Amino acid sequence: MTEPILTITDLETGYGDVQVLWGVSLQVPAGRVTTIIGANGAGKTTTLYGTMGWLRPWRGRIALKGEDVTHLPAWAKTQRGLVLIPEGRQLFNTMTVDENLDMGAFSPRARRGREINRQRVFSLFPRLQERRRQQAGTFSGGEQQMLAVGRGLMAEPDVLMIDELSLGLSPLLTQQLFITLKTLKQQGLTIVLVEQNVHLALALSDYAYVLAEGRVFAEGPAHEVATRSDIRTAYLGL
Amino acid sequence: MIVSRSQHNTNNKLVFRPDGEDHPSESEHEPERRFMLGLFASMLDGVLVGAVYGLAASGLTLIWGVMDVINLTHGAMVTMGMFGVYLLFTETGLNPYAALVPVAALGFVAGVVVYWTAVHRVVGRPPLMSLLTTFAVNLMVIGTGTILWSTSPYNVDVNLPGFSLGDYTFTGNHLLAALAALIIAGGLSLFLGRTRLGKAIRAVAGNRMAAELMGIPSSQVLARAFGIGIALAALAGALIATLFPFTVLSGGSYELKSFVVTVLGGLGNPTGALAGGILLGLMEGGLTPFITVSWIPVIEFALFVAVLIAFPHGLFARRPRR
Structure with a gap:
């Protein structure tokens, strides 16, 4: 396998004085879907924040x-x-759909392809095109999530990390959004998924990491993780 | 009057008499007419000056709305704008209206410097911290200004021809100041609505984390927003200097007016600030003929408190959203 596009080595971080991650290491290969699963409070979101730099990495x-x-x-x-x-x-x-998408394309590299990407987003989510002049705050949860995904795509990601895509959405909308992710995967996008809906996440993913108490408890190809009974009972509540 | 007239009229059953002492003559009408004209003129002048109040307040409210910092350097920066235009006018002979451009540029630079030195580390911290740091900067600026220029009054000696309404003369200065304030406020609105930096400022104001995640360097955007807020304060000061005499301490009273305007126009709503300023000016103009001028701040702040109680988001506030 070639060099992973994103490598996280021994990441430690937390909030204030409270350490949450105690040395998390992940490898994200290009063009694949990698998922991070685990119980509430295991450190999934913290891993994403630490990776992004929204939380400062301590080590x-x-x-x-x-x-x-x-x-x-x-x-x-x-x-x-x-x-x-x-x-x-x-x-x-308080900004419109178009303005939200513009903000997604703020960086110089994304600005060049802005209109092409906007059309791409609209073809994935035709509903956004119908409402492009409407304020985002007036949208339903599903439309807001579509816009959040669309705005993320406007940034021309090499690696797209998504935190709790299905949170607060109906099963139908969740299905639809996962179909969209599958399309993006087929187009070759690298995705890191943190998702409470473990079934869907594992079904879409190539590789899975199981976090527990701020450490990587287990990892492996997604279909193997999905069948390991110790993980299922102890950490996934399946 | 009406009662006595009807008593007269009962004699010959005429409602209106073409002659007689109960029909008020022109000379009796004149003071009333002149008073009404004077009141109208005073209110119109209030609107003109109010537009400049609105401009000053837009700087305060922009910073407040974008980074939740109540900028207590505001008055000092209004003062700096006053002395900026005064010095450029007296030392270099630059036209005071042309001097608005360098005053705005210097205000922007000063604002960016103040942001990185005194504001950056306290954004997002408890409000008392930014109140203290900006107040400290305010004291330094006013103190330095007092050393340089003492607290004696200055004025920018420019008189543009205007027009008269009754006894009231509108100088060209007032007209031009209001026009400049409107143009700058309109420019601010276009800037926030249309430009890349303007949208980025709104994005950071709306959700700093999301802005940062979309690749927007939020601290740099805040520094520029602070610079723009200070530039607006300085511009307002420069325009006020063409209207009234001023001292180093004058900025303070315009800072207080800016707070009233901000509350009238809606917290953190720069375009509403112009409406709030005009409303405040209109009120001042309408009250001036009736009461001693020193009562006006008392009434303004009574209004300030009343509006805050009745409309916590301001009179012209946009509907608050989640």
């Missing part, structure tokens, strides 16, 4: 496309192609 190393990006702020990582769609959508509620 460890983060390499993106061979470059050490450990201490770069989140915006600089986004500009280099590492993009996080955060939990809870985090849209610009």
Whole structure:
């Protein structure tokens, strides 16, 4: 296998004085879907925040496309192609759909392809095109999540990290969004998925890491993790 | 009056008499007419000056809305704008209106410097911290200004021809100041709505984390927003200097007015600030003929408190969203 596009080595971080991660190491190969699963409070979201630099890494190393990006702020990582769609959508509620998408394409590298990417987003989510002048804050949960994904895609990610895509959505909408992710996977996008809906996540993923108490408890090809009974009972509640 | 007239009229059953002492003559009407005209003129002038108040407040409210910092350097920066235009005018002979350009540029630079030295580390911290740091900068600026220029009054000696309404003369200065304030406020609105930096400022104001995750360097955007807020304060100061005499301490009273305007126009709503400023000016103009001028701040702050109680988001606030 070639060099992973994103490598996280012994990451330690936390909130204030409270350490959450105690040395997490992940490898994300290009063009694959990697999922991070685990119980609530295991450190999944913290791993994403630490990787992005929204939380400052206390120890460890983060390499993106061979470059050490450990201490770069989140915006600089986004500009280099590492993009996080955060939990809870985090849209610009008083801005329109188009303006939200514009903000996704803020970085110089994404601005060049802005209109092409906008059309791509609209073809994935035709609903957004119908409502492009509407304020994001007026949307339903599903539409907001579509816009959050669309805005993330506008940033031209090399690695797209998605935190809790299905949170608060109906099973039908969740299915639809996962079909969209499958399309993106087939187009060759590298995806890191943190997802409470473990079934769907494992079905879509190539490789899975199981976090527990801020450490990697187990890892392996997704279909193997899905069948390991010790993981199922202890950490996935299946 | 009406009662006595009807008593007269009962004699010959005429409602209106073409002659007689109960029909008020022109000379009796004149003071009333002149008073009404004077009141109208005073209110119109209030609107003109109010547009400049609105401009000053837009700087305060921009910073407040974008980074949740109540900028207590605001008054000092209004003062700097006043002395900026004064010095450029007296030392270099630059036209005071042309001097608006360098005053705005210097205000922007000063704002960016103040942001990185005094504001950056306290953004997102408890409000008392930014109140203290900006107040400290305020004291330094005003102290330095007092050393340089003492607290004696200065004025920018420019008089543009205007027009008269009754006894009231509108100088060209007032008209031009209001026009400049409107143009700058309109420019601010276009800037926030259309430009890349303007949208980035709104994005950071709306959700700093999301902005950062979309590749927007939020601290740099905040520094520029602070610079723009200070530039607006300085521009307002420069325009006020063409209207009234001023001292180093004058900025303080415009800072207080800016707070009233901000509350009228909606917290963190720069375009509403212009409407709030005009409303405040209109009120001042309407009250001036009736009361001693020193009562006006008392009334303004009574209004400030009343509006805060009745409309916690301001009179013209956009509907708050989640």
